[in-house]
Amino acid sequence: MDFSLTEDQRALRAGMRELMERRFPRARLRAVVDAEGGGGAAAGEGAGTGAGAVDRGLWRELGAAGFFALRLPEAAGGVGLGLPEAVLAFEEAGRALLPGPLAATHLAAGLAATGAPVAGVPVAGAAVAGAAEGEAVVTALDTAGAGHGGAVLVEHLASADAVLVLGDGDAGIRTAKEIGSSAEAVRSVDPATPLHRVPGGVAPAAAGERSSGEQGAGAGRGTAARLRREAALLTAAQQLGSAVRTVETAVAHARERVQFGRAIGAFQAVQHLCASMLVRAETARSVVYAAAVTEDPGDIAAAVLLADEAAVRNARDCLQVHGGMGFTWEADVHLHLKRAWVRAEQWQTAAAAEEELAAGLMSTGARCL
Amino acid sequence: MDLSCTEDEEDFRHRLRAWLRRVLPALPPRPDPADWPARRAYDCGWQRMLHDAGYAGLHWPREAGGKGATPTQHLIFLEETERAGAPYVGANFVGLLHAGPTIAAEGTAGQRARWLPPILRGDEVWCQGFSEPEAGSDLAALRTRAVRDGDDYVVSGSKIWTSHAEVADWCELLVRTAPVTPDTPRHRGISWLALPMDAPGVTVRPLRTLAGTAEFAEVFLDEVRVPVANRVGAENDGWRVTMVTLSFERGTAFVGEVVACRRVLESLARTARANGRWDDPVLRRRLGRLAADCTALWRLTQWNVSEAQRTGGVPGVGGSVFKLRFSQVRQELYDAAAEVLGADALDAGREWVVDRLSSLSYTIAAGTSQIQRNIVAERILGLPKGR
Ligand SMILES: Cc1cc2nc3c(=O)[nH]c(=O)nc-3n(C[C@H](O)[C@H](O)[C@H](O)COP(=O)(O)OP(=O)(O)OC[C@H]3O[C@@H](n4cnc5c(N)ncnc54)[C@H](O)[C@@H]3O)c2cc1C
Numbered sequence: 001m002d003f004s005l006t007e008d009q010r011a012l013r014a015g016m017r018e019l020m021e022r023r024f025p026r027a028r029l030r031a032v033v034d035a036e037g038g039g040g041a042a043a044g045e046g047a048g049t050g051a052g053a054v055d056r057g058l059w060r061e062l063g064a065a066g067f068f069a070l071r072l073p074e075a076a077g078g079v080g081l082g083l084p085e086a087v088l089a090f091e092e093a094g095r096a097l098l099p100g101p102l103a104a105t106h107l108a109a110g111l112a113a114t115g116a117p118v119a120g121v122p123v124a125g126a127a128v129a130g131a132a133e134g135e136a137v138v139t140a141l142d143t144a145g146a147g148h149g150g151a152v153l154v155e156h157l158a159s160a161d162a163v164l165v166l167g168d169g170d171a172g173i174r175t176a177k178e179i180g181s182s183a184e185a186v187r188s189v190d191p192a193t194p195l196h197r198v199p200g201g202v203a204p205a206a207a208g209e210r211s212s213g214e215q216g217a218g219a220g221r222g223t224a225a226r227l228r229r230e231a232a233l234l235t236a237a238q239q240l241g242s243a244v245r246t247v248e249t250a251v252a253h254a255r256e257r258v259q260f261g262r263a264i265g266a267f268q269a270v271q272h273l274c275a276s277m278l279v280r281a282e283t284a285r286s287v288v289y290a291a292a293v294t295e296d297p298g299d300i301a302a303a304v305l306l307a308d309e310a311a312v313r314n315a316r317d318c319l320q321v322h323g324g325m326g327f328t329w330e331a332d333v334h335l336h337l338k339r340a341w342v343r344a345e346q347w348q349t350a351a352a353a354e355e356e357l358a359a360g361l362m363s364t365g366a367r368c369l
Numbered sequence: 370m371d372l373s374c375t376e377d378e379e380d381f382r383h384r385l386r387a388w389l390r391r392v393l394p395a396l397p398p399r400p401d402p403a404d405w406p407a408r409r410a411y412d413c414g415w416q417r418m419l420h421d422a423g424y425a426g427l428h429w430p431r432e433a434g435g436k437g438a439t440p441t442q443h444l445i446f447l448e449e450t451e452r453a454g455a456p457y458v459g460a461n462f463v464g465l466l467h468a469g470p471t472i473a474a475e476g477t478a479g480q481r482a483r484w485l486p487p488i489l490r491g492d493e494v495w496c497q498g499f500s501e502p503e504a505g506s507d508l509a510a511l512r513t514r515a516v517r518d519g520d521d522y523v524v525s526g527s528k529i530w531t532s533h534a535e536v537a538d539w540c541e542l543l544v545r546t547a548p549v550t551p552d553t554p555r556h557r558g559i560s561w562l563a564l565p566m567d568a569p570g571v572t573v574r575p576l577r578t579l580a581g582t583a584e585f586a587e588v589f590l591d592e593v594r595v596p597v598a599n600r601v602g603a604e605n606d607g608w609r610v611t612m613v614t615l616s617f618e619r620g621t622a623f624v625g626e627v628v629a630c631r632r633v634l635e636s637l638a639r640t641a642r643a644n645g646r647w648d649d650p651v652l653r654r655r656l657g658r659l660a661a662d663c664t665a666l667w668r669l670t671q672w673n674v675s676e677a678q679r680t681g682g683v684p685g686v687g688g689s690v691f692k693l694r695f696s697q698v699r700q701e702l703y704d705a706a707a708e709v710l711g712a713d714a715l716d717a718g719r720e721w722v723v724d725r726l727s728s729l730s731y732t733i734a735a736g737t738s739q740i741q742r743n744i745v746a747e748r749i750l751g752l753p754k755g756r
Contacts, residue, residue, distance in 0.1 A: 001374060
């Protein structure tokens with residue numbers, strides 16, 4: 001056993017961080033956020049160009065850096081790495097608050113490469129063909145995330161080319177136009193994540209087409225469950241990145257801000273907030289990384305729970321450490337909190353993760369190191 | 370990020386399992402928790418069995434009489450023994466986890482030869498005399514004095530909260546060998562001594578814990594003569610010597626209990642199923658979240674052990690992160706147990722009820738949670754020194 005990161009994994013993480021800092025510096029984040037009009041996050045001047053729209057240039061650059069093709073075999077033009085490496089890349093994206101349907105596009109690239117699941121869906125198949133390269137923006141609609149009345153929230157729909165639809169057991173790709181026709185823009189709580197509400201009843205495949213679960217080759221009925229688990233883990237990795245970032249932000253502020261003649265970081269109440277933040281972040285890190293290695297559903301559920309908790313609670317504590325500044329639009333703290341809220345609602349909710357883990361207590365599996 | 374076991378490690382695990390299957394059924398019945406001499410005999414008997422089978426001091430260096438096993442093998446050992454329901458380290462805790470490693474790291478060849486083999490064989494029991502009535506979290510405030518007289522130190526003062534002092538042969542004792550002056554920091558002037566508990570002038574008075582048993586004691590020292598040869602490390606350098614010990618304490622000391630958390634949780638779930646409380650989604654979800662917490666403690670342990678292995682060091686301040694989470698989860702676990710039991714949680718004869726009481730010490734012993742947060746804030750996060 002050697003749970004530590006390998007040299008290659010360290011290098012990958014450093015490379016991703018450098019890419020994020022260069023291509024998505026704070027000024028870019030602020031441009032996205034501050035472009036948000038008073039009317040909410042609906043696409044303004046048409047798909048892909050309005051406030052909160054996905055930056056296509058950046059998307060292509062992520063594609064060129066292998067962000068979406070990370071796990072595709074080299075023979076298929078991918079990088080040939082695994083879930084642990086993907087988790088490291090997503091952690092960095094979460095740290096930078098990079099907006100966009102990252103997990104959905106990453107997963108769609110995998111589906112497009114295998115050919116099988118989307119082969120029966122020619123139109124949409126073409127729409128996701130460029131996912132691996134960052135040419136296509138693919139968002140997701142998870143029918144399991146239906147709220148009251150069966151409606152589902154979909155992020156970045158106006159910017160998307162295609163929608164990965166996850167049904168009960170099967171998964172499929174629909175065009176964004178199809179899904180968008182019945183969608184209604186929502187005033188998103190997160191200024192960098194435009195949301196649309198899509199009425200219930202969306203099927204993974206359009207009428208007359210076959211979705212992944214119905215065909216033999218390559219994908220069975222477990223496809224949706226597998227995709228949902230991977231998406232949940234990649235989202236947990238982003239939560240981890242955000243949680244680590246807010247500890248650093250809080251500590252940096254606590255060292256600088258002076259009150260009562262001393263840095264507020266010398267006050268024990270502030271110190272203990274920061275220490276608890278680190279404990280949450282490091283705890284989340286250990287489960288997120290382990291789940292990437294084992295791909296075990298229980299481990300992934302644990303990663304979801306602890307990473308959501310770390311991201312949300314750390315953002316709250318970071319806000320507290322910033323005082324009045326933390327309550328402003330200008331400070332970035334609220335962006336971490338709002339994005340953490342959005343991510344916590346995606347893929348696997350706390351309630352579902354807790355129920356899954358509870359059920360797991362009834363069936364002990366021998367756990368090797 | 371590799372969580373798999375090598376062939377050697379799997380082999381080690383299988384041999385250990387086979388041995389445990391063979392020897393555990395032959396163990397004598399567990400002693401009454403209130404009967405310390407019986408507990409000592411039981412714990413030492415188990416240590417002797419480990420020794421004879423070649424499992425004693427697994428992770429100790431070979432020069433110290435250990436097996437020089439990798440941290441991963443040590444982890445497998447702790448995991449498997451706990452899973453098999455083997456006895457805990459018990460009265461041998463201080464010898465195997467504090468005093469022994471300190472002597473191994475800082476002692477002379479003669480000191481190692483004198484004290485380490487009896488620890489590994491389960492012949493001699495150690496206790497830890499650090500805390501004093503006026504020096505708890507602020508350990509450097511300790512006042513017990515040792516004055517040089519020929520080849521001896523003459524030691525006077527008192528220690529408190531000394532676990533299993535009643536049945537110990539030796540005490541790792543921190544004493545002040547130089548007075549505190551305005552220009553010497555308090556951390557200087559402390560020395561580490563091996564005190565024979567049967568020396569004239571040593572009085573042990575057991576203290577009853579809130580769980581009803583006498584787990585720790587007060588130790589009064591009245592002009593006790595301790596040979597200078599019993600000092601480990603240089604005179605006045607005991608603080609540094611001690612810090613080696615403490616970082617061991619926060620490293621892998623709780624692995625068995627992390628594994629136990631999972632077992633307790635599973636049996637809580639079964640009990641809840643049987644008594645109908647499982648139908649309450651609030652309770653079910655609470656147990657589900659605790660399952661995530663238990664997983665996290667195990668993964669954090671693997672992470673810390675791997676990092677220590679990589680950097681070649683003893684478990685460092687990362688242990689504080691672990692200990693904070695561990696003590697919190699441990700207490701939440703038994704609070705959940707009480708919810709599963711309902712009114713039966715008031716029956717101290719029921720399983721988990723005494724464990725719940727014992728769990729209250731986790732946020733205090735071995736450095737309180739507040740002190741751990743101070744350590745995290747100042748030493749890991751680099752915040753300015755607090756007040
Ligand atoms: C079951 C058990 C077994 C033990 N076994 C041993 C043993 O074998 N040998 C041994 O030497 N000791 C032992 N101890 C003692 C243990 O190490 C001390 O209890 C512990 O270090 C706390 O010291 P204290 O009890 O004096 O509490 P205090 O230091 O008086 O603390 C009281 C409260 O004040 C808080 N506090 C103190 N200082 C600060 C600060 N700077 N910042 C914030 N909060 C602060 C503490 O967190 C705590 O909440 C044992 C304790 C227990 C409970």
